[in-house]
Amino acid sequence: MDRVLITGITGFVGSHLADLFVGQGVEVFGFRRYHLSPMRNVAHLEDRINWVDCDMIDPKAVAGAVKEIMPDTIFHMAAQSFVSPSWDHPHLYMDANYQMTVNLFEACLVNDINPRILIPGSGEEFGEINEDELPITEDTILRPVNPYAVTKIAQDLIGYVYHRSYGLNVVRTRAFNHEGPRRSNVFGIPWYAYQVAKIERGLQEPVLKVGHVDDRRNFTHITDMVAAYELAISLCAPGELYLIGSNEETDVHTFREAVEGIIARSTVDGIRYEIDQRYVRRTQVPLLICDPAKFVSLTGWKPTLGFERILDDTLGYWRDQLS
Template identity: 40%
Template sequence: MRVLITGISGFVGSTLAGYLLSDGFNQPLEVHGIVHRADSRIQEIRSRLHLHKGDLRNSSWVEQVVEAVKPQYVFHLAAWSDVRASWDQPWAAYELNIGCQLNLLEAMRRHAPDARVLVVASSEVYGLIEPDDIPVDEDTPLRPNSPYGISKVAQDLMAQQYWFNYGLPTVRVRSFNHIGPGQSDSFVASAFARQIAEIEGGLQEPVLRVGNLEAERDYTDVRDMVRAYWLALQYGEPGGVYNVGTGSSFPVQELLDVLLDLSNVQIRVEQDPERLRPSDVARIVCNPDRFFRKTNWVPAFSLRESLTDVLQYWRGVTGALSSERSKSGQRRQ
């Protein structure tokens, strides 16, 4: 079975690749991945992957890869994922999320029309969620309120259109917030954890800068999320759409409290206006019932387990950085 993962070296893509190649996975797979730039996250499994380095914005190159691989399953994970930064660079979000997917789906319908394709949208497609919308199901109106959200709506509806018009068996998931080890510090849990790890390592003053602590979100560990993505392609209806989340929400303050509790130093918390979004919905909770019924997927990681692993990841990163700085200082002496 040939699998193609776009964005395989990203946070979610690398976790998915590791899951598909793990000893506990019960199907032998030939895993191909599209890499654009850095591939440090997949170094440990690189020898077991078939990598294709290039740019999804290049339609001719994408077509060559799809024609050569002839994948049977495709996980389209390459994307612009920073909601806050999309306000500063809206065109980049549109180009990377809409244009790259268009190139991929065009190549798929020509060279692998029977392959099942997972298109990952986001809870941001729902945008301005009203209190009466909670918990958010798949029939909740789409009211995107950021450039990123608009780009994900376009991806979502494009996938549906390729099923309607070309019979390409796309499956859409609207995933709610991810957390887990390896996530960029442009996301809230990693932003907190990195600062705490740097404070513990003496690399930063004992002040943790935060944005809006009142917003409530539905957080799923990335290791649970990639299991959900596999199940979505296995059991999801072509053209169908599924919300993926835990069905519970936590305020950002609770994430901060858990991480501070896991730390061994005293830290002062200060609000940073630069970390506030231009538009921030107060509460978002996923209604995952449709997906639960279809796949029997159940999240395995608790919020505290996830945050423990996020903090340990950043302790490892900052520990390596601190060690390198120490060696550099010794060389200069």
């Protein structure tokens, strides 16, 4: 890898990928939407990233930006990833998760380049899973239950189409829950940590408002996930699908365990939590636990930071943000 383009570089995963590759001395390029992209996650790297202004919904802008960069590696992290608003804005999610991906692929074809491109799918694509179907594998049937998941399936399959039709080096992954510093507080664990940090500073009553907490997941620390993505882009076969997520028994937990673990770390006694229907999805996905054996056997990837570290780092991050 000499010229790495990270779309969505100012987001959660994109910023951690930037940390990884800037630290390795790789030449890193990032798209930003002119003055609209929040820079908080990459402020410490801003002068070490080559910035290109590009609105990825505009195919001509994407083609021009790719021509300017001519990357040999692309991590396509630009997306809408928070599930709940996808019911109210399905067209926006299709634009962000499908159309922007098509624009990126077309830009590569127009500029006659064939970089390795990683597209990060989601465990949400599997949707309704029965207990007897666990753990989830690459062959598990997809039963999506929200518009977000449908758009990610569309993104994944168009990646397969462009690989089969044009020979693009598209690496297809489906990542299960990954957490840690910089994840937006609209998501479960950072939402719990954010509220506890507010309570510790006297900015909120000692009651956490939460959504459904009995869903089970295998949780992976963001540091381990970006390490997995680096292995995937280097070693995985284009066109093939790989599931990524910690397979350690100690990393399979419910959100109830997460919220109680965050509360237990607080400096304030007596904090409790209650279900608030505003944070409950229209349809739940109770079970998302994967078997990453295919990926692990190919790459040798092994997570090093467990569930307890996720809770420590997430709460520490939100304490810092509110200090």
